[in-house]
Amino acid sequence: MSDVGVWLVGARGNIATTAMVGAKAIARGETDTTGMVSARRPVSRLDMPDVSDLAFGGHDIRTGSVPEDARRLAEENGMPHPSTVEAVADDLADVDDHVHVGTALNCGESVEALSNAELLEEDRTVAEIVERIRDDVDSFRRAEGLDRVVMVNVASSEPPVENPDDYATREAFESAVEGDDRDLPASSLYAYVALSEGHPYANFTPSAGSSLGGLRQLAREEGVPHMGNDGKTGESLVKAALGPMFAGRNLRVMSWEGHNILGNTDGQVLEDERNKAGKIESKGDILDGILDDDFHNRVRIDYTPSLDDWKTAWDYIHFEGFLDTEMKMQFTWEGSDSALAAPLALDLVRLLSNADERGESGLQTHLASFFKAPLDVDEHDLARQFTWLYDYVDRNAGEETPDGVTAETPTDD
Amino acid sequence: MSDVGVWLVGARGNIATTAMVGAKAIARGETDTTGMVSARRPVSRLDMPDVSDLAFGGHDIRTGSVPEDARRLAEENGMPHPSTVEAVADDLADVDDHVHVGTALNCGESVEALSNAELLEEDRTVAEIVERIRDDVDSFRRAEGLDRVVMVNVASSEPPVENPDDYATREAFESAVEGDDRDLPASSLYAYVALSEGHPYANFTPSAGSSLGGLRQLAREEGVPHMGNDGKTGESLVKAALGPMFAGRNLRVMSWEGHNILGNTDGQVLEDERNKAGKIESKGDILDGILDDDFHNRVRIDYTPSLDDWKTAWDYIHFEGFLDTEMKMQFTWEGSDSALAAPLALDLVRLLSNADERGESGLQTHLASFFKAPLDVDEHDLARQFTWLYDYVDRNAGEETPDGVTAETPTDD
């Protein structure tokens, strides 16, 4: 396996910080790979880079220090454990050289307000921003001697792009960059750099990222694998697992109310109705793909500062069964958003790296289970999405590793 | 399609009563088929008897009147709706001729205490009990001019059989019947009659039913389709849908606490620890088949009279994710047990009838999704069980019915 680097857009955020702490803690034997889909059969059968060997870099709109980001997260949130952070603090400090200030172009005022630095767009054209991002990524690749870099967007949600059709072709997108079209969203500029450099790309947010037509075309033409949008980590995951149960039993859902509260930066940014729009849409659509169209389907996302990173959801499902009998199911989910998301971000790096090595290109729809709004995928049944992934593994894994000789952690079998 | 009769063991209980009210109400256009798996694509593609055309009869340990049973259920439970009961009261009265007092042999004291009648075992040998059951079923078949009878056990849970290996062969079972072995459980005597008469059999309870080795052999030799055990209607259904989500995401469940409260006869009988034993076991095993072995897995079932038929469950799932982060999911389920179970009992009748007509015999493992403890099946992942059923339908359904010309209810597509 070649040397692989991870480029995190939003490198000082909770998900990125957790991913880095986790990878380093696994490398040092401080924790195991629980929570990583790629560390468990059958996915672990693929020939992927070891989590322990990944190098990290990225962009953010804040300056700071990765070890301090981790300490703050541990302090406010109780996750990761402070002793784990200290065990890997030196490793994290090494990452700092590769974390640069990036762009918040069209990320909305709420995101911009988080910045404590001079953003790239302040004195640059769009083309210059792109070049600067490209330089940063390339310096990382060269400094670390990497064969391959995978970019993952774990930044805050942007407002939806108003005219996505303006960027429907590669030519249109590239003309917009050259013509200093300042309606282009930051996430797509990053994705453009990744894909045009041949780096696999995953979009863990509902932002535009690589979903614009021009970037999809670019990925196909350049033979680069990519996938998005919006990591499926908590309430949405449960919806995707439970929805098919109601459908399969011919129970008629009348109302599915979902109320999410969270207190991290993500929650703060989603206070802004514009940024929230994309998020709500990708959460709501999951059920529409599974259940009949005509039910009451509401998703609320509210900001509750005291919860920090602990995303809590209450879902109330009012359904009708035999003889018009009305029944109810409720659930609450209390999860650390970063602890749920970070291992999936690492999974995507490992899976895209493997795909890239095997010459796959374009949308990786077999990764649908990782996303709330998987690009080009209408199927939202979690079990079917898992089956796609497992079938993909069956097709692409090499010989079965004999039991007991795997190099992975004990959760691996 | 030929004329099909349903023989309900436990014919005065809530599930049986609900099934009869529902079938008659569908026939009269008072309700639709919501809640019936067989009324929804893809299962509805099979050539099955119409629910509206089914004839009903059965055994119980109580005397009474089916319309009165239905009125009592509506009054105590709010389900079915009183106006629906009245709309079909005459139809229900017609069933009364075919509901006979049966046996509670080895059903435990709690069950016996429910009886208000002279049970068959009071002055008969086991062989005589069997003959009487056989006569009752046969009179029904002849009186209604039926081509086929499907027996479904919806009676209360029996205590586990102490020495099931004593009945491991057909010969051993039949010798026991002839030898007046009074350790034989009622459920297996009913199953014996069904299978030896060539009638398909489904066991919706955790009782022994057709699961004894001797009866399985009989079913194979006589070419009769059958399946069990224990209908999967509420909390267990949710477990089977949610468990694979945790497994698929490599989230380590540390504890899964399930607390069920219910107030119907089933709940009352389960107050008896002996009767509860089988139930707890079939509920608990679902997760063991999905998650790793070493977690804390408790199921409580308590009797709460005021709830009547409304089975309420609270499940608390304590799990660990990335970086040893502890997280929680809780759900509560409030379902009318009878409204959930009755349509599945009708589904099984329709599916077994179709199987019988096509010459299937022995265990019908593709029906695993209907059962908590499907015989000979280790797979408890609900989605995979659904897939088996759908694949079976694909293999055995005739030509696709053109859209819009189905004779079923509107929920059918």
Place this chain on the structure above:
Amino acid sequence: MSDVGVWLVGARGNIATTAMVGAKAIARGETDTTGMVSARRPVSRLDMPDVSDLAFGGHDIRTGSVPEDARRLAEENGMPHPSTVEAVADDLADVDDHVHVGTALNCGESVEALSNAELLEEDRTVAEIVERIRDDVDSFRRAEGLDRVVMVNVASSEPPVENPDDYATREAFESAVEGDDRDLPASSLYAYVALSEGHPYANFTPSAGSSLGGLRQLAREEGVPHMGNDGKTGESLVKAALGPMFAGRNLRVMSWEGHNILGNTDGQVLEDERNKAGKIESKGDILDGILDDDFHNRVRIDYTPSLDDWKTAWDYIHFEGFLDTEMKMQFTWEGSDSALAAPLALDLVRLLSNADERGESGLQTHLASFFKAPLDVDEHDLARQFTWLYDYVDRNAGEETPDGVTAETPTDD
């Protein structure tokens, strides 16, 4: 005890309908007084009119029939029971003569949209509207030969009055009426009629009602007892009971999230942000009066049509204890709003009738426990509010009724 009539503003709504069905059902022995505070010790010690003897009339903005209103409610909602409605249908039909079309002045577009009739304001000045209301109430009083009428506002929530200070004195209010000030809200016109006629008044809604300064002055000067605002029936009741527990134990609430979903007309009207404003405020203020100021306190009210009258709330309380330990409490409340509110409306009638007979006048602050935003009361601790009521009873009840000879229902002791 003299003959007492109840004048319901919003007489075709769910609360009014339930109150009338309940009173008539109690009179006919079809149900008992469960849910009525005044039917239970110690409040039942006061000399109040029997529920069974109350006469009913009122205004609404819809035409219709009280028995039909009741049947529709039973059908959609399962409450009251259909057989109870039928048992009192004739009694309800007698009320129809005294239910008139009233006014929706400044009730907002959402309320107006519910009307199917020509409202009083369509061709009348404010003074003429008032006269018409006065005539309707007076005809009722005379027709039924009543000694006393108590008016209760159970109509939908109005938007807050923009300039309440314009009506701070009796003179200002009356000048506004005479000057055809069309900013006056319907609820206050009704309250004006009641108070100026000497009829006690209770405002079960967050609308202005009798809370304007001019109307309070009028009540004092005319010696009429009145109280409001906004009946405390569900989630708010629980908050008022639980909040003091956290305070008394010095547990620091960091966040209290309340999410209400409901599907009745009230919910539909509250979809309108303007109508919702007053409701949210009175719900939120309860905790502010009990806990320290600086916590996150959000109340959401959403419209979920399938729930009809079943108001469901999820509250999530995030609090801190010793050694900065973060802990959580959650509750869900599933109540029939009308079944909770209607008995309290009847309680208020009985209590205000008793107060009026004993010559009380002005705000009845000892009734604070009935209201979310009790006028002139800062104390929101439910237990203290109950104590005020019980102390009031102690002061004003006659001799203790000897045990066993009460004329009330069995729940009365």
Place this chain on the structure above:
Amino acid sequence: MSDVGVWLVGARGNIATTAMVGAKAIARGETDTTGMVSARRPVSRLDMPDVSDLAFGGHDIRTGSVPEDARRLAEENGMPHPSTVEAVADDLADVDDHVHVGTALNCGESVEALSNAELLEEDRTVAEIVERIRDDVDSFRRAEGLDRVVMVNVASSEPPVENPDDYATREAFESAVEGDDRDLPASSLYAYVALSEGHPYANFTPSAGSSLGGLRQLAREEGVPHMGNDGKTGESLVKAALGPMFAGRNLRVMSWEGHNILGNTDGQVLEDERNKAGKIESKGDILDGILDDDFHNRVRIDYTPSLDDWKTAWDYIHFEGFLDTEMKMQFTWEGSDSALAAPLALDLVRLLSNADERGESGLQTHLASFFKAPLDVDEHDLARQFTWLYDYVDRNAGEETPDGVTAETPTDD
């Protein structure tokens, strides 16, 4: 204020450890007094010893080290915070000199199994055990130069005493001690030492403690204040707050199901049905004192190891309102048992110290709000119990402290 010492029975358990960490952390300014009732108005008006000044000692059945106990608790439980433990580790080490191995006489096999030391009863008569306990407490008092020692029992629950009437008088109790009656429970031997030495005593457990008639007599005769039983910390607290709400509104509770799960030593000991008996009884009785007798009232306590000290409860309340309408309330409570209990133990020390200084003696019933089964108290309404405490403070507090000059923490006003 004189120098006050705290003698903890169960000194190595979670509650004792948390109390000591908390007191020391408050002394060092590492945390505040959140969670302490005595640190909040109005109770803080009493002249009580500062938490910061308390000295600690105690008995346990395990050997060990207090700082290590604290580290283990922090590690397993996340509470207290590891950095807090380290900040006070030296202070905790100083306590070790005063923690001695005690007795587990009649504590049941589950408790004995926890011991890793030679218990006092192994080679001593009961009288000798008592003398040894007396010596240990007295050495502490002299070594620390204390004016006053308050003993608090925070050990595991004992099985109920079989023949409490055998110890109904002081003489009977003392004869039993002298006669080596080995049926005497450990908790009462400790209480005997405390009371006979003139040390106030609080029993935070459901064990017998000072509740035996003979010990009550002793306390009265010797003029020593004492109180118990069983600290009211979580689910029971909520019941005591919510129960009166249902009663006050004349809502008829039909069923109140309470299901507690916990994973600490307390939970482990309660796996033993004998030890559980007393606990269940004191939890269940709370509602019986508030609601009518004839409802279904079940309390379950189950051991769920992964939860450690996090006591989680689900309560389901099925109640009936107006027009026989069935409604439901559910709550879940997730609290760190030790973080809830420890500040109350410190409160009791401060309050009993103040009472002792003012010459109070016998049962301190105004402390009822602290206990699930307050001795000699039938009132379980939490608000009324709070009122008793506040009234007591009003009677016994000195001059009002002028605002702003209190020496207490900021939560104090």
